Amino acid sequence: MKITTLATALTLWPFFASADVTISDGWARASILASRPAAAYLTLTSNQSDQLVAITTLIAGNVTIHAVETGGDDVSRMVKIDALDLPSGEPVTLAPGSMHLMLMGLSEKLEEGTDLPLILTFASGARMEISVPVLGPGAMGPKE
Template sequence: MIRTVLIAATLFATPAFADVTVTAPWARASILASRPGAVYLAINADPADTLLAVSTPIAKAAMIHSVETGEDGIARMSALATLPLAAGAVVTMAPGDMHIMLTDLTEKLLEGETFPLDLTFETGGEVTIDVPILGIASKGPVEATQ
């Protein structure tokens, strides 16, 4: 009898989903569709979570990229399979730093338009955001509101 109750309690227990917040997404306009694009944003998860994948219909591939500067002063990008998110810590993606790289664009990124970006989290599930496209020389959304 006790075993049956424990199994039932386990089956009907509500899983603890992470509360994921994605803020300030943006991308720069592109000159050509043949050139890669990048998405910048901030992510906060509480409790901790992991960003497992990113995708968008405007690119054949979307990858999380980190940027490391070596002892020689040269910055190098590397693709991350996943991005761990510490509880309550904000991970900011910005030009010259971590970003989401978009390759094989299906069309140019045109200033003033938006495109959907799907982010898949281990516990938080899938989150779809609209990414505004700012000017080709933009430094971010703060600049766009001034």
């Protein structure tokens, strides 16, 4: 029990890929079925200009960055982003209804109370391994 509590507390603490990128407020929403996509969210702050260029996890065949755009017909669509710009010193937040990480081809569903391991790769060559908590299917963030 103490190990689980410590592990969960550490996943909520800001992560450091290097001295250049900080990750905070990371979380994923529980999925209903493994056959359905899931989403993960976080805030990235870089102290030098960089780009998030790839995300991987052992439990998804594909992880992409998506933005939500509304067209002239007032219909919102998800649009894949090949690289997420990280301006120096400016937090970039991925959140529900906005930019997010889309996990497709899950080998298992995301269960509330577990952790989702992610590997983030940056254009600078930095690589970060993090683990974010999986919250309930209706969650809107780690601080609700």
